[in-house]
Each structure stands twice: as C-alpha cells, then as structure tokens.
Amino acid sequence: MEWRDAGIVLGARQHGESSLIVTLLTSAHGRHAGLVKGGMSKAARGLYQPGNLLTVTWRARLEDQLGLYACELAEANAAALLSHPGRLGALTAACAVAEAALPERQSHPLLFDATVALLAALRDAPEPGYGAAYVEWEAVLLQDLGFGLDLSACAVTGSTDDLAWVSPKTGRAVSTEGAGPWREKLLALPAFLLGAEEGPEPDATAIAQGLRLTGWFLDRHALAAQDRRLPPARVRFAQRWTEHIPPS
C-alpha cells in the first residue's frame, strides 16, 4: 500500500528513542497517523511541529497497519507563529480540537481546505481577524462532523433578518424578535458567522461569542459522544478572548 498526499501536522509523539508517531490531517485520507523513523533527530524534529504543512508518502504492507511516513516540508507555519501568543494559541487549539474530534482515516477534504485557510489567516490576517477565522474553522468542523449550525433562517419566525441568537438545543438561528423571553437561554450569534460582506469588523466581544457558540456544540455534541471534553488548549484560547471583553 502506498499513497502520496498533503498533510498538516496535528501532533507527534515520541516512539522509542529515535522515532515519532505523527498524526496528520491529510487532504484525501483524513486524520491519519504514521511512524516516522528518525523523526526525533535534530534535523527532522522541526518538521513535525503542529501546523506545518507537509508533502507525505505513506507506505505499509496492509491498509490497516500504522505504516511509515516519508515527509517533506511544504510550509513552515509553526515557526511563523512562535512569537505571537494569540495566533500560536489558535494553532494549538485547532490542532488539539481536530485531534480530539475527528475520526481516524475518514476523508474531510472540506475541513482540510478550511485548515489551510485558517493557517494562512493565522500568518497573515490582522488582529483580531484571525480569531474570527478560527471560529469559522470550528463552524466548518462542526458541519463536517454532522453537527453543523443552521444559520439560514429564524427557527421561530422563519425570517432571514436580524438573526442574533442560536438555540443551544437545535443549533438553529433565532432572530431578535423570535428570541422573545427565551433570550437568556440562547447563545449569541456574532454577525461575522452569517457571512455578511458588509458590516463592522469582528471585535474581541464577537470572537468570544463565536468561540462560546462553537465551543458549546463541540463540547456537548462532537466530543461528548466520544466521552471527551474541550481540550485545555481550546479552553485557554477562549479565555484569552473573554479576558479582552470589557465588563458590561
């Protein structure tokens, strides 16, 4: 068995003294682990940092085996983010969430493309736009896992205007009018998640709201089904944005 693909490093664990078991999010083969012989060497160690985009060749005798990876660096994303606390936090949160939530060896091409876009945003987007890119990435992840948010129309009135809330039970949008007395129980929907081209740039408050929204569904649905909780890296990333919000 052999295939060649593009893969984003989600994590790497030492195996023995000199090898690594590397988990990648690949374009056509989903979350896929493989053994890298000599991966702990000085020359190779930097290659397997989370977020790096690699060109990989996987070989195994049988399809079910762990197999061996041979990797080449395509984009050194980790090094570009090391000195930016917020962006590095987003990278570690994304890798930890993908590692925890995605099933192994199931193709997620949409999520792979979204992750490549997220990495580009983490490198290039201005503050605090990268935070919005992260929330949008989690929305794609939820959609890929079958827990997508339905933000097309209000679940109560059917209106497509003034959507400002999301039902924590159904994941459907609710308008200000439809929210009525249940507003306290709903999750705030930041405008940037509606994909409106016009409107204000997302601020820290909107990003914190977005993280609470996607975090709720990841925690209660995508991860709870596997008896897992939101990874600590994701919790710390959300805390960064919550601490930015001025007390109301």
Added chain:
Amino acid sequence: MAGPEIERLMHILARLPGLGPRSARRAALHLIKRRETALDPLLAALGEVQAKVRVCSTCGSVDTQDPCAVCADVRRDPSVLCVVEDVDDLWALERTNAFPGRYHVLGGVLSALDGVGPQDLNLGRLATRAADPAVKEVILALSATVDGQTTAHYIADHLKDCGVTVSGLAHGVPVGGELDYLDDGTLSQALRARRPV
C-alpha cells in the same frame, strides 16, 4: 543462555536511554567480567544516588543537598531567574558558563497532545520566586517548539503582574550553521530577529 538474574539485569539495562538489547547484553557482560573495577563502583554510586539525591525545594533541580548547589551559591546573581523545561536543560546552560543567575525547573511544558496542563508544572513556586523584590528579570529558556513557546507565552501572562522583565531566548542561525542547510522555519525566525551589525 544466562541465568534469570543476568537476564533481568540485561532487561533493566536495555530500558535505559541509549541502550538496546544488544548493547545491554554487552554492558551486562562487561559488568560481570569486571566485577571489582566496574560492577562494585557502579553499585556504590547507584546506592549513594538513591540515598542522597533529592529534588531541590527551591528550583526543582536535582542534587544531593536541598537547596541545591546552584540555589545555595551566594555568588550567583539573585536578580536573574532562568526558567528551563527540565534538569538536562539546566545542565546544558551550566556547561556554557554563560549564565550567572539562578534557575527554575518547570518539569515539562504545556502539551495539548499529552494532556499536560499548568497544574502539572512547577508554576506556583515560580510566581512566588518572581514576586521576590530581588528578582528583576525572568529568562524563559524553553524549546523553540510549539509546546515550548506556548508555555513561554503562558508564563509571560502569568508573571505580568509580578513587576519583572520577562525575556526569551533568541531563535536563529546556530554557530557554524550554513544558511543553505538551515530549515525554512529557522531561517524565517532568524530574519525576523535580525539586528544591526
């Protein structure tokens, strides 16, 4: 082939870093053949280490005394504290003879994959030490990896109210390094951290 005691010795030696089954067999045979010059001194040294070595209650390093020799040395500069991931990093910095201050050993780094959180690191003691008015600077000498730098940023946030300068090690071209052989990440870091010559 050999008695169970020798097999057990080989099995234990094979679990040490740098040794595999073959080298463990050679080491065991060496110890058995040179009982007086190799086995007895090794046993004595291991016994002494087991009896005397302890973790320093100040910095988290290991030594035969508590506080350790570095913490107890009055010639050390008390105004600079260097935070390292583990004892081997402390020993590496000590080998350079370039750092006159004191150390703090974290005992690991934050790791999403391995589930290492702030509560698993020696951070509470660090905050207490950094709050000491004698400490003016905390140097975060952590690995240039995603986990290492995530930990560095976390500690910098953690210490922001302590009134100390928090700095990190530079990342870039190593001494003797040729640009052609450096990886893209190191080169881009080195370019970003360029300085006037």
